[in-house]
Amino acid sequence: MMEVLSAFLSRRDDLGEEERNQLEQAVSRVREFAVDQDIVVEGSRPTESCLVLEGFTARYKLLGDGKRQLTAFHIPGDFVDLHSFLLKTMEHGVVALTPTRIAVVPHATLERLTRQFPHLTRLLWLSTLIDGSIHREWLVSIGRRSGAARIAHVFCELFLRLQVVGRTKPNSFRLPITQAELGDALGMSVVSVNRGLQELRDANLATWRGSVVTIADLQRLEEFADFDPRYLNLEREPR
């Protein structure tokens, strides 16, 4: 069941047989969520963490004036709230952007893993560090990149991340979310997203039609977005 997590982790370091078993046995149950349903509620104190098995999800925060900011997209293989294991109180919500299947891992089990399996613990820690690294790159995008470049950048990112868990075709991937949701992630209005997409299409860089993103020329798209994949930590090395 945990093949997606194994794919995520073993892309970054060797994952032993025993470690795979421990992960497999860590799952207490599987849950299903419908579109727009909250997987984790802001302000709650989870006693377990959620790993995406299938579907597209996002972390989000709501502002006083009703605005919304998505702070991360999550795909199969991602823990959406592994940090709740130590942060205790969720300072953001997690919503299902598509129908989603989740594997649930009790915090008590995680605690035991930290006592018994130091290397596996480091890999779980690593996965939260990659979250942080992606956050930093998003800060750069939202803070300093143009609208079209932000879209291009997140297209590059999702393409590589989805590739790790086998969810891409040679030059395309499914992105079954709305332009409004993408706007909430990139700090843009729906209209700006729409026009940014036109810019990418007109420049022959990428298209997004019928929930499929097609990348015309990945290298040119990366250049346009000032995209440097290092922040995704796709290198396999001892951790």
Next chain:
Amino acid sequence: MMEVLSAFLSRRDDLGEEERNQLEQAVSRVREFAVDQDIVVEGSRPTESCLVLEGFTARYKLLGDGKRQLTAFHIPGDFVDLHSFLLKTMEHGVVALTPTRIAVVPHATLERLTRQFPHLTRLLWLSTLIDGSIHREWLVSIGRRSGAARIAHVFCELFLRLQVVGRTKPNSFRLPITQAELGDALGMSVVSVNRGLQELRDANLATWRGSVVTIADLQRLEEFADFDPRYLNLEREPR
């Protein structure tokens, strides 16, 4: 020497005598940095991590067109690159914004701690999770808050963070950086920062003169900034 780190951690959970000793002994040496000097170089592969003992520092990324985005401020008690222990390659730089004193902790020592001290490991992990939580809140700021609110928000954040390590007065704190640097952190131009500061001053919320930020009324400033301190994880609980 590591009182600032003890203050940071013991604010969030009990820190045992043995754990304090381990942290104290983890320091291999102390380094000093001048203003504008790089503490960690982007693209490098550190074999040790840096804890701020004294001074103001920032993580940053440079863009192709010369723009800069600061992705975090760091104050005494913060590890500026604890994540390099597992991420291996630095995808951002760290710069000293003031003269800075740093405690150096070898990665080999950290690795040993993860094998021998699970609870201490969780606390170190926690400190990187708090980094991530702050990143998320900055994403909300840059993505959705007005210029003046962004400034107000980061003032609230720094006030609380500095308080934890005893670097505040009742309603003020030293912020010895430039408006341009603050702009690079908030995704704003110098001019916008300057006008945002005027707005805060005119509204009697906060002033920043001669490197001292004075908060006229913290509660009103927090309201104005839509500031909710939960994301700083200032609660003491078993982790």
Next chain:
DNA sequence: CGAGGTCTTGAAGACGATCAACAAACGTGG
């Protein structure tokens, strides 16, 4: 087939960026 959601387009307006110039503060060396 109808209804709600999503996408697209245009027009107007707000906000922040940029440019440029000057003032103030700071630091350094004489």
Next chain:
DNA sequence: CCACGTTTGTTGATCGTCTTCAAGACCTCG
């Protein structure tokens, strides 16, 4: 301790980008 030069802060004017508002087209799904 002062003079000077550099850095930082402040202000006004202009420009461009993104937001907002609004309306219509398209699509999907019951």
